[in-house]
Amino acid sequence: MTEEENQLVIEHARAIAKILYKNAPVEELRSLGKIEQVVRSQMQEHVMPTVGVFLSKMSQEKKQDTSGK
Numbered sequence: 001m002t003e004e005e006n007q008l009v010i011e012h013a014r015a016i017a018k019i020l021y022k023n024a025p026v027e028e029l030r031s032l033g034k035i036e037q038v039v040r041s042q043m044q045e046h047v048m049p050t051v052g053v054f055l056s057k058m059s060q061e062k063k064q065d066t067s068g069k
Helices: 003-022 032-067
Strands: none
Touching: 003 032
C-alpha cells in the first residue's frame, strides 16, 4: 500500500467512525470492552458486508480477465 493509499484508508476509516459513533447508544460507550462490542457489531452489520461484496465482485472480474486471456 502506498503512503497516499494509507492516508486515504485513514481518512475514510475516520469518516466511518464518526458515522458509527453518531449512531451508537451513548450508554454503551462507557468502557473499552463495551466500545469494542459496539464497534464490532456495527462493523459487521454495516461495513463488512459492503467490503465483502466489493471484494467478491473484484475477484470474479479478475477470474474472468485471467480465464479470457
